[in-house]
Amino acid sequence: xxxxxxxxxxxxxxxxxxxxxxxxxxxxxxxxxxxxxxxxxxxxxxxxxxxxxxxxxxxxxxxxxxxxxxxxxxxxxxxxxxxxxxxxxxxxxxxxxxxxxxxxxxxxxxxxxxxxxxxxxxxxxxxxxxxxxxxxxxxxxxxxxxxxxxxxxxxxxxxxxxxxxxxxxxxxxxxxxxxxxxxxxxxxxxxxxxxxxxxxxxxxxxxxxxxxxxxxxxxxxxxxxxxxxxxxxxxxxxxxxxxxxxxxxxxxxxxxxxxxxxxxxxxxxxxxxxxxxxxxxxxxxxxxxxxxxxxxxxxxxxxxxxxxxxxxxxxxxxxxxxxxxxxxxxxxxxxxxxxxxxxxxxxxxxxxxxxxxxxxxxxxxxxxxxxxxxxxxxxxxxxxxxxxxx
Amino acid sequence: xxxxxxxxxxxxxxxxxxxxxxxxxxxxxxxxxxxxxxxxxxxxxxxxxxxxxxxxxxxxxxxxxxxxxxxxxxxxxxxxxxxxxxxxxxxxxxxxxxxxxxxxxxxxxxxxxxxxxxxxxxxxxxxxxxxxxxxxxxxxxxxxxxxxx
Numbered sequence: 001x002x003x004x005x006x007x008x009x010x011x012x013x014x015x016x017x018x019x020x021x022x023x024x025x026x027x028x029x030x031x032x033x034x035x036x037x038x039x040x041x042x043x044x045x046x047x048x049x050x051x052x053x054x055x056x057x058x059x060x061x062x063x064x065x066x067x068x069x070x071x072x073x074x075x076x077x078x079x080x081x082x083x084x085x086x087x088x089x090x091x092x093x094x095x096x097x098x099x100x101x102x103x104x105x106x107x108x109x110x111x112x113x114x115x116x117x118x119x120x121x122x123x124x125x126x127x128x129x130x131x132x133x134x135x136x137x138x139x140x141x142x143x144x145x146x147x148x149x150x151x152x153x154x155x156x157x158x159x160x161x162x163x164x165x166x167x168x169x170x171x172x173x174x175x176x177x178x179x180x181x182x183x184x185x186x187x188x189x190x191x192x193x194x195x196x197x198x199x200x201x202x203x204x205x206x207x208x209x210x211x212x213x214x215x216x217x218x219x220x221x222x223x224x225x226x227x228x229x230x231x232x233x234x235x236x237x238x239x240x241x242x243x244x245x246x247x248x249x250x251x252x253x254x255x256x257x258x259x260x261x262x263x264x265x266x267x268x269x270x271x272x273x274x275x276x277x278x279x280x281x282x283x284x285x286x287x288x289x290x291x292x293x294x295x296x297x298x299x300x301x302x303x304x305x306x307x308x309x310x311x312x313x314x315x316x317x318x319x320x321x322x323x324x325x326x327x328x329x330x331x332x333x334x335x336x337x338x339x340x341x342x343x344x345x346x347x348x349x350x351x352x353x354x355x356x357x358x359x360x361x362x363x364x365x366x367x368x369x370x371x372x373x374x375x376x377x378x379x380x381x382x383x384x385x386x387x388x389x390x
Numbered sequence: 391x392x393x394x395x396x397x398x399x400x401x402x403x404x405x406x407x408x409x410x411x412x413x414x415x416x417x418x419x420x421x422x423x424x425x426x427x428x429x430x431x432x433x434x435x436x437x438x439x440x441x442x443x444x445x446x447x448x449x450x451x452x453x454x455x456x457x458x459x460x461x462x463x464x465x466x467x468x469x470x471x472x473x474x475x476x477x478x479x480x481x482x483x484x485x486x487x488x489x490x491x492x493x494x495x496x497x498x499x500x501x502x503x504x505x506x507x508x509x510x511x512x513x514x515x516x517x518x519x520x521x522x523x524x525x526x527x528x529x530x531x532x533x534x535x536x537x538x539x
Contacts, residue, residue, distance in 0.1 A: 122475060125475070126475070129474060135410060138474055139409045139410070139530070140483075140496055140497055140521060140532060140533075140534075141470065141473055141474050141477045141497055141521065142483060142495050143472075143473065143474050145470070145472065146468055146470045146483050149468035150466050150467065150483065150484070150485055150495070152468075153466045153468055154466040154510075157510060199469075199471050201468045201470045201471065201472070202468050202471075202505070203468075249487075249492055249493040250491060250493070253466070253485075375493075376485060376493070
């Protein structure tokens with residue numbers, strides 16, 4: 001296996017951009033990643049485009065990759081379009097990493113582009129609900145807030161987690177979002193405000209659910225020896241692992257075994273363990289999800305995340321900052337862009353370019369991105385570990 | 391037509407439609423209660439809901455059609471305030487466990503204001519009724535569960 005480095009990143013601000021097209025958002029992110037890498041478009045040998053809801057929202061049902069990459073001069077090379085719900089971006093990243101690692105290409109671009117705001121909100125709601133079993137579960141009334149609220153109720157029963165614990169995640173991530181100029185929301189909230197917001201699915205309130213949003217992110221990957229030609233500060237992809245749900249009907253839903261399998265694969269291939277991680281971007285689509293994912297990946301023991309929050313260990317300045325970017329809750333969650341944006345954040349943090357939200361002495365970062373939900377299990381989970389190589 | 395007992399497919403009114411064919415078994419003449427329809431592997435005994443034609447555990451294609459028990463226990467629940475289109479909010483959703491080791495996500499037919507009465511392990515029974523309405527007024531009929539008195 002060849003080593004693969006991230007040599008360039010680019011990202012739009014996340015937010016509500018009714019007037020901007022998928023192509024337009026993709027162009028901005030890809031162009032800034034290419035410039036950041038110090039390459040020209042003709043150096044790129046393959047493109048991987050992640051998008052989940054573009055077909056439903058904008059009518060661009062196919063070949064978004066060819067359309068958007070053409071805008072930045074990436075033409076005449078293999079291009080793949082990848083959908084894996086909210087993990088589309090990290091799935092695309094994994095494909096590009098494997099292809100370069102295996103020696104098929106030396107340089108590839110990965111982009112995640114999404115527009116969720118539509119003139120008809122119902123369209124957005126339906127597109128997102130499609131990330132589950134439409135035939136059997138959506139038809140009995142399950143949507144994503146409910147999917148997670150059911151687990152939140154169980155966790156409260158089993159571990160004694162309180163609604164205040166859940167709210168703390170929202171408070172923390174919104175605080176971090178205030179320090180990130182690309183964040184969709186830059187507003188502080190108190191625990192009382194989070195708990196007092198409108199209930200979406202009990203016990204979760206609106207401020208415990210990630211918002212819908214538009215945005216794009218892109219990264220340029222390069223074989224690590226060649227990367228030295230473009231940068232003196234290479235950031236290596238130490239390893240990526242993916243898993244999907246087992247949907248077992250006797251599962252203990254207070255532990256996310258899907259995250260354990262994805263993380264184990266990433267830890268094995270990278271020879272890095274959970275104890276080596278300095279900070280992590282974790283898929284906090286709902287406050288409860290951050291608990292389940294951090295514990296599933298073995299970053300703390302099952303049931304222990306409540307204490308980490310109480311001891312402020314996962315805030316900026318703590319032992320293991322979680323979601324320094326603001327996470328999905330504050331930075332926003334343009335579905336397929338999320339996984340790629342997490343890699344942008346890891347890159348900035350590891351290079352010391354994260355400004356006011358900089359994690360001190362960050363050498364190894366983890367990005368976790370999940371997608372979909374089936375039978376109370378996750379559909380897909382991807383864990384990526386990046387490290388500083390200088 | 392609320393209530394699981396004594397109904398047949400002919401009990402459905404013109405403006406009512408099943409959520410999906412093949413999930414619910416009604417007695418032919420409406421003389422007995424409907425059941426959820428599943429399949430059981432004749433080799434390893436694994437039960438599949440919805441019914442499957444083959445067993446992915448042991449490659450067996452000899453499946454026996456079975457009616458699931460009409461009783462279940464509550465595993466966890468939530469009250470949904472912002473729901474799927476066509477559902478009247480708020481509504482209660484739960485995961486319920488059936489004796490055949492089948493876990494279902496389902497609506498719980500109970501007053502959402504009193505959801506705190508519902509506790510894990512509580513005994514529930516199957517009820518066939520309206521899940522949601524389509525824009526043209528069609529009622530979608532499916533399975534839900536309610537506490538046993």
